[in-house]
Amino acid sequence: MKEKAVPSSAQGPVQGSAAVVKGLQLLQIIPELGEAATVKGIQQHLGWPRPTLYRLLNTLEREGFLERNPLGGEYVLGRQFIHLARRSLRAGSLQERVRGALRRIGCETGETVHLGVPSGMHMTYIDKVESAETVRMASYIGMAVPMHSTSVGKAYLAALDESERERYLEQLDWEPVTARTIVDAARFRRELRETRRRGYAIDDEENEAGIICFGLAVTEVDGRVAGAISVSVPRYRFDDGKAERIVAIARAELDSLG
Amino acid sequence: MKEKAVPSSAQGPVQGSAAVVKGLQLLQIIPELGEAATVKGIQQHLGWPRPTLYRLLNTLEREGFLERNPLGGEYVLGRQFIHLARRSLRAGSLQERVRGALRRIGCETGETVHLGVPSGMHMTYIDKVESAETVRMASYIGMAVPMHSTSVGKAYLAALDESERERYLEQLDWEPVTARTIVDAARFRRELRETRRRGYAIDDEENEAGIICFGLAVTEVDGRVAGAISVSVPRYRFDDGKAERIVAIARAELDSLG
DNA sequence: ATACTTATGTCCATATTATGAACACAAACA
DNA sequence: TGTTTGTGTTCATAATATGGACATAAGTAT
Structure with a gap:
């Protein structure tokens, strides 16, 4: 893969974190991409293999942290995130x-x-x-x-x-x-x-x-x-x-x- | 473990999601627990084995999504989350x-x-x-x-x-x-x-x-x-x-x- | 209408990692 | 001082995340 998911700090890799780190990266990158936050746009930006990206997107979507526009396919932060953020x-x-x-x-x-x-x-x-x-x-x-x-x-x-x-x-x-x-x-x-x-x-x-x-x-x-x-x-x-x-x-x- | 991490929806388990789902659960539960959001408090609430909990807490902390009060040990949502939420x-x-x-x-x-x-x-x-x-x-x-x-x-x-x-x-x-x-x-x-x-x-x-x-x-x-x-x-x-x-x-x- | 290109989406063998019982140590309490 | 409770880590292995390969759909050029 092009971009290895590692913690931002310099403290070395931590077990059990790669998928979580990737998930958090998605939450941060999707609002920045805006209308380019389609599967293609995200993949181009992060360079991840498509199965990896799909799995994480689907997980975040099922948990309500992402929502997908059924028409154009762009992702946005979902109501679960918005709710948590407001509180x-x-x-x-x-x-x-x-x-x-x-x-x-x-x-x-x-x-x-x-x-x-x-x-x-x-x-x-x-x-x-x-x-x-x-x-x-x-x-x-x-x-x-x-x-x-x-x-x-x-x-x-x-x-x-x-x-x-x-x-x-x-x-x-x-x-x-x-x-x-x-x-x-x-x-x-x-x-x-x-x-x-x-x-x-x-x-x-x-x-x-x-x-x-x-x-x-x-x-x-x-x-x-x-x-x-x-x-x-x-x-x-x-x-x-x-x-x-x-x-x-x-x-x-x-x-x-x- | 007492509480299996599965997506909230009824669509069956999704590969590569368990750690992400757990991570999101932590982000949601910690503000609810407030001053009880210590390792002990979170563990009592979620029933996860301690190594699992530590690994996820440390990952979220390294990514800036959680911060830990150095005195009492309680976790709060970190500045990375707050920044994302504000935007x-x-x-x-x-x-x-x-x-x-x-x-x-x-x-x-x-x-x-x-x-x-x-x-x-x-x-x-x-x-x-x-x-x-x-x-x-x-x-x-x-x-x-x-x-x-x-x-x-x-x-x-x-x-x-x-x-x-x-x-x-x-x-x-x-x-x-x-x-x-x-x-x-x-x-x-x-x-x-x-x-x-x-x-x-x-x-x-x-x-x-x-x-x-x-x-x-x-x-x-x-x-x-x-x-x-x-x-x-x-x-x-x-x-x-x-x-x-x-x-x-x-x-x-x-x-x-x- | 057809062929080609691009985009979306999934399968599954296997490499990799997340798991959690067991353990170590520190702090609090009786 | 001994016991209990809380914090934190190790590591064998069970479980899963990975990603090349493949399938299908949509868009585009001819």
Whole structure:
């Protein structure tokens, strides 16, 4: 055969994979070929013997991942693929789902709001609503921040089930970020218990001097913990009662997501 | 094994399909299992021997269709799948958005309606509402038609900005499709200007003898030109005033899309 | 209408591989 | 510390995927 089906990576051939790899290649090449995705067109492109191609096309068609136009004979991705794709992309837009709430929280509190998701041993900001005040956060979308010193990190960890949380705690890098960062694991566990008790996380100048943040976990539609939001306030704008107001606003908006 | 991998249809086993079918089953089951999509969870669900499961998981992972959380070991659909899904759903979502309008236009006009999107130097029909009349169009979803001789092509080209339109006009294959097809580029440019002036395109038996079509461009929610619809009428059913009625109905429905 | 070319589709001997019981090791738990 | 559970791999062999050869259908040129 002209084009050997091997995994894309350089890790050497894997048993039981050649037909699967070929099947996946078909799923990828057929939309690219468009109207040329006939048996002849696909065969010319991939160079496979016709029995091999027919067998795979028929299998994918029977499983609903491909459909064939009865008139011209072109293949297209089938409804089974489309269905799977829709469901998976729907779940993929946490940021879209939460964006409105972020905006409203920013409006009502007048402060900067972040949405963070876990990425390795850090939280990464995937959305941010800037405060209209002149003093602003230096953070940015895509920025990775520590879990142990930020309110998004604490809120996220506090919301996890215990075994998953412990896996993170064992691997965290307990570097001090400011003089106030908690770097003792036992003390940090107590801090997370306190976070759960009060219902929100606090970063009391532990990640950045002069900045206090309040964090609440965010869940997927199916209930799984997906990340957290934080509302950040410069200490000079902070006064008693502000924490409760910020948290009440944030909680109401997150609860309205469903 | 507990669950034999056979095609979903009743057509009997197909050679060379068992591993492909298993691979597709994994792609479908993993999002459903969510955080239970660990090796143990998948194995409990499918009942496959572990070497079989590992081989398929590793293959899908190497091809980028699955990714594994390094901490908890759960599998999720990988970026190769997400990429393929996004591209394939892009065209599909225009069809969904426009489908209701297509149906209403078909109902109110009593004629066949197509939705076409650009594909290379052609328009491809991605949706069709059949007329209830006995004389019907031979067109089908997936069919590629010329841009210069059809009302979907003219409507689409007329709506583009000039530089993009000129790119198309320089590369079109000015083949006559019927005796009435415009094959002179300069004359075709005048035709597109006239199309813009009147607000809709006309295929006056230029693509198929005896068939007159009226086309209007369709835009994405962000305003970009995405394709066009056409309403097709056999000449024998055509009378004065019908064009205006058809176009008014079509325009009203498209305007209501937002 | 006929001959030729091209495209579609299948058969089946055999080369190749997918299978899965058995095994090894790691992690969790009592 | 011992047991249980989970992760991961090996490899003899049963099972299957392969692809050259063939059959048939459709399209084209004469």
